[in-house]
Amino acid sequence: MLVSNTLLRSGFFVQRIGQVLTLAILLAGTAIADSGMPPSPSSAGAGGETLLRPFGEKMISVKPSGVYQQQGQVVSQQTKTYQAAKTDQSVIYVYSGGHYSLTDGYLNKTGASSNVNSSNMYGNNAAVLATQGSHVDLTECTVHSDGHGANAVLAYGEGSFIQVENCTISTIKESSRGVHATYGGTITVSNSTISTQGAHSAALATDRGGGTVKATNVTATTQGEGSPGIYSTGNIEVYAGNYVALGSEVAVIEGKNRITLNGTDITAYQKRGVMLYQSHSGDSVPGEGRFQMVDGSLTNSSSGPVFFVTNTTARVSLTSVDIMNSSNTFLRVVAPGKNEPDTLPQWGQEGGKVTFDAIRQELTGDVVTDSRSSVTMDLNEASILRGGININHEGNVDLTLDESSRWVSPSNSYVNVIRGAQLQDSVMANIDAPAGVTIYYHKMTDLNGSWLKGNYILTSGGKLVMN
Template structure:
């Protein structure tokens, strides 16, 4: 009997929570369809973009205020989650402010919808229901008394709470939903809640089969609550028993083995652990089909992932296979501060677009040991971090990608890979966006398209603005086409230590403007540091970019530098143990050489020009120097 009461209480709690979500989101979404024009009369009588933006911004601002208030008595994990959500709300807010169409605004409201659901599931944040919330009481035509603390929704005259098709009267603490007259429902039918028809008493809205977004999911959940094959709702651990055989766990610590876990529904993970739970699984197969409903929410929050850890939870998989065959189905995903996944002897395969191998966001962490990953679709890096940063550490394994825009490693966080073999057949080998890092130790990595390693900033909001750092120690990097190293629209650092480099073009390094950023200021500022390296290829730079090359510890550079004299700034620093084998006329803004005799320059008869007006070149005393093979080092004005 106690267990029965526990399930009843938990079920009622879930219902109340979901009703709160329905109320608040319905306010934000009241203007989503063209058929709701008259329901916006309280905001000036028009379903216009400005009104919708103002309403959405007010909801975001008030939600941010409530989140800040929640931090006062929260623990460290919850505070970290709240800070992540505030950052996400601010990002959505910035996009709402610049939205120039209903379609653009609806895209942001969909993201807001998903974020609110995540917040409700992780920190218990439904939607505040006090008088401080946005005053949207004008939404819908209404007359008659009522003591609702939330705005009444839908066209109505007369008192009485109505949710879906029902009759009744009396005061209510919940919003009144649906069209009614004197407390009577306007339609009889299947019980679907009708949210404010715009054609009161003249046209019935036939949209029960076209429910979408959050409303469809909430209604579907209500139906499942009373379904005979529905899983019991509890405050601890739950394993779903739906046809998909997906596994969900909230809190608790559990270990299982020899399982076959399959998820087939849209937006459903095969394994999902939340609320600080810990789940260990071995010797099992995990399969995910069913496309995502939102690519952004799959990229940022792990919606529709094969394996998902969120809200400070931990998952450990060993000797398992994870296979996804759906759009927007990342295989293994950790999101949020404190969320982590550890993989050992795991095989991962993804087949469709937007389905990365392992992915961490918003402070999540993933650790892989002897994991093999293969992806086939576009935008499917084998190892990736996305919005809000993440940390991934990989040791061993083989990683291959086949799709366009699918580098082996894509970082908007901190990624370290050791003793692995990585191949991208349809993309660059490795990409860093913004203030983030990739470190490769004794790896064999190959990019078959575009370039070897690219460091850039897209300003999409996925990565903090700052310096990208690519470090490679030992191993090898191969670029089948393009430069081995490329940077645009960011500050970038390349650190190479004893790496075997193979390029099929004659370009080692390029810094230039590209399609990202503001034209005229979207070049790159690059520091290229080589230690004990054999470097082969030219170095090129456009007039809004700059490059500083430093050669140390027996490094040899064979190539020309800035042959067209286009660089905004080009500097070369070389120690006495290193050598420059010049293959063409070169132009340097600044030049320093620890060997004052310049005997470490093999000029091959070419001229090297330097800027005598730059103070860094004062040691050259504006003179012309004859080099060993008939070439010269001379001021650019000579």
């Protein structure tokens, strides 16, 4: 519809659209709209809310609608087929605290978004959209989208909740995530499959304002560039399941957010295995990103590192994870730059600061830092690192070994502090390097915390030299 008159004055935004007068009260970045009589649960007319939402310093218009839309109420349906083809139109749209359940449904979304930012943050054009504290339950459903900016399942706002069980979810075009929670929305998905083909289309995702996704026994495959299996600017918990990213890292965390995996198999084919970063785009709050994985497997089939951290503080915790690494680098911690794929210098030059905890782990590959970065690595319960540390002699790395863990360095390494060195008959029992390799250290303690000094010949012929 055409806007025939607009008046902005004293915090009130008055908009005449055709013959309908919409009064929106703009408070704290939120617009509340009254567009007349509420729609019936199955109406397909105008959406239930006309909103202005913040995007940086600008405001973008958000007007959700759905082929099936429901304001409030409690509705259950079975064996239904709904299709949406219009721009910015959802297939299912539930708002104002509604509860909607669908079993054995087929939901098909075509048609592109008019504004991808609006789609990714607020849910315009999503196949299934829950807002304003609404609940949607999907059981044994097929959800398919084939439109630019057509996320499959999206929960927007605090209290909005979507449950997905035994479903098949697929998206084709760019910026079309599988399940996606924003601004405090929550999604649980179990015993389901998710596939995405377009760029910037993660299988599990949260975006601006944070959100929560919990996934159990999900099989997911992403094909597009910049489409990880799991992308978090909120809290994502994954139990069991299998995630494969063919065109991207398999897991990505921005800012002070979290991914927790338990008994899950994840595989990355491009760029790196796992990335933690901060772009300062406004999508996430700066702070410590946390990646925790217990059991399962992590396969890095890319030429990049297993873990990459830039421009942020991060904590990585691994326990009994089977790791397969095709590259020579295990952990890379550096500032953004032109030589680092998918990073921009304008993000900042803070480098990275990483705490890395390994329990019952075999780690293969080098630990690389730059002059702006630091790593604190703890190896516990029979863990072993086979790789050089700070091989470029630029950053600051501290290493702690418990009584059962070891480090074997195949190349010259530079460590600030080594804690937990085991000296037996003047020979290091838990640090080794081959002949021709020298490990340089600044400070070193034994298991009791007593300081050790001096130079040592290692079991395989290498040297440990105080620097």
